[in-house]
Amino acid sequence: MRPFVYQGLPSRVVFGAGALAQLPQAIQAMGAQRALVLCTPEQRASAERVAQLLGDRAAGIFDRAVMHVPIETAREAREVARQLGADCAVAIGGGSTTGLGKAIALDSGLPILAIPTTYAGSEMTPIYGITEAGLKKTGKDLKVLPQSVIYDPELTLTLPVGLSVTSGINAIAHAAEGLYSVEGNPVIDLMAEEGIAAIGRALPRIVANAQDVDARGDALYGAWLCGIVLGSVGMALHHKLCHTLGGSFNLPHAETHTVVLPHALAYNAAAAPQAMRRIARALGRSDSPDSGQAAQAVFDLAKANGAPVALRDIGMKAEDLDKACEIALQNQYPNPRPLEARAIRALLQAAWEGARPA
Numbered sequence: 325m326r327p328f329v330y331q332g333l334p335s336r337v338v339f340g341a342g343a344l345a346q347l348p349q350a351i352q353a354m355g356a357q358r359a360l361v362l363c364t365p366e367q368r369a370s371a372e373r374v375a376q377l378l379g380d381r382a383a384g385i386f387d388r389a390v391m392h393v394p395i396e397t398a399r400e401a402r403e404v405a406r407q408l409g410a411d412c413a414v415a416i417g418g419g420s421t422t423g424l425g426k427a428i429a430l431d432s433g434l435p436i437l438a439i440p441t442t443y444a445g446s447e448m449t450p451i452y453g454i455t456e457a458g459l460k461k462t463g464k465d466l467k468v469l470p471q472s473v474i475y476d477p478e479l480t481l482t483l484p485v486g487l488s489v490t491s492g493i494n495a496i497a498h499a500a501e502g503l504y505s506v507e508g509n510p511v512i513d514l515m516a517e518e519g520i521a522a523i524g525r526a527l528p529r530i531v532a533n534a535q536d537v538d539a540r541g542d543a544l545y546g547a548w549l550c551g552i553v554l555g556s557v558g559m560a561l562h563h564k565l566c567h568t569l570g571g572s573f574n575l576p577h578a579e580t581h582t583v584v585l586p587h588a589l590a591y592n593a594a595a596a597p598q599a600m601r602r603i604a605r606a607l608g609r610s611d612s613p614d615s616g617q618a619a620q621a622v623f624d625l626a627k628a629n630g631a632p633v634a635l636r637d638i639g640m641k642a643e644d645l646d647k648a649c650e651i652a653l654q655n656q657y658p659n660p661r662p663l664e665a666r667a668i669r670a671l672l673q674a675a676w677e678g679a680r681p682a
């Protein structure tokens with residue numbers, strides 16, 4: 325058996341339909357008295373429900389979370405937390421809202437309780453990102469890992485079907501790259517395969533009926549597992565490409581992951597056959613020796629469930645592909661197959677056109 329290092333991440337998870345009702349006990353378990361509730365402007369109603377549940381322990385609501393955590397928003401939220409005497413933050417929403425909580429925690433050490441409503445998985449990672457002067461800086465610090473997480477599938481019933489599918493494939497991307505990460509280990513492999521399978525099974529059911537709480541539960545369970553993978557082991561080419569496309573070309577987060585993943589997997593297929601077999605198996609493809617099956621299974625999952633499959637359809641301009649390739653080759657993440665400029669450019673072209681990987 326291969327030797328490995330496994331680094332556990334300390335967090336308490338409460339999972340289940342209606343789990344939000346356990347918020348007061350979860351806050352109490354953290355030893356917190358005054359929580360600042362964070363949300364996006366669109367999720368204000370959910371934040372108000374949270375504040376109501378918290379009663380005396382609600383310090384106030386900050387409802388200006390936005391994508392990529394601009395430093396100005398983070399500073400403003402930190403100041404509001406200070407003025408209100410908050411001793412913890414409750415982030416209800418997707419990765420953007422959790423990200424704002426992390427930015428507050430990074431500076432102030434305030435503990436976070438996260439209530440995720442997408443499948444992005446940020447609540448399970450010690451990774452933060454803050455955007456200053458148009459540049460997103462990321463880092464890792466255990467201080468930003470939410471201490472407590474409540475997963476309540478009922479809160480995801482309102483997640484639009486399109487975003488549910490792309491957010492689910494965003495989660496699959498974390499697990500897929502975890503399976504061939506240089507820091508991979510057998511425990512993470514188990515979580516990754518189970519996470520991909522749970523999401524793969526859930527997405528068609530959510531598309532058929534967005535109000536299917538059981539399917540929502542499976543997707544959120546898968547997202548949890550995939551989030552642990554993201555928080556535990558280093559990511560590779562796929563995440564590098566998505567950070568490039570999101571950071572330098574402002575492409576939408578979950579959609580970009582959805583379009584790029586099949587092509588990143590195709591690029592790595594021959595160099596990581598075991599990981600590919602596990603991904604394909606998790607998505608219900610036969611355990612065949614053809615390592616290209618994983619890439620095709622992800623592409624088919626996206627397409628069959630109405631997600632975008634081409635970069636040109638989500639705002640990427642053809643004339644920017646050369647530049648994207650150049651940036652993606654800088655500060656490379658460890659990857660099973662070395663990054664070759666011509667092959668990466670071809671990958672980007674295929675992703676731009678939305679071609680099904682061969």
Ligand SMILES: NC(=O)c1ccc[n+]([C@@H]2O[C@H](COP(=O)([O-])OP(=O)(O)OC[C@H]3O[C@@H](n4cnc5c(N)ncnc54)[C@H](O)[C@@H]3O)[C@@H](O)[C@H]2O)c1
Pocket residue numbers: 364366367390391392393417418419420421423441442443444445446447449450451452453479480481482483484487491554577578
């Ligand atoms: N640090 C990490 O480990 C990590 C991991 C994953 C993602 N991220 C970051 O998170 C961001 C993306 O997060 P995201 O994809 O979750 O999107 P998001 O948080 O930006 O949410 C997208 C939109 O969906 C809305 N929304 C969320 N849940 C909803 C629900 N249940 N019902 C209705 N509307 C809902 C939000 O209010 C928002 O308007 C990116 O900035 C990404 O870099 C960070």
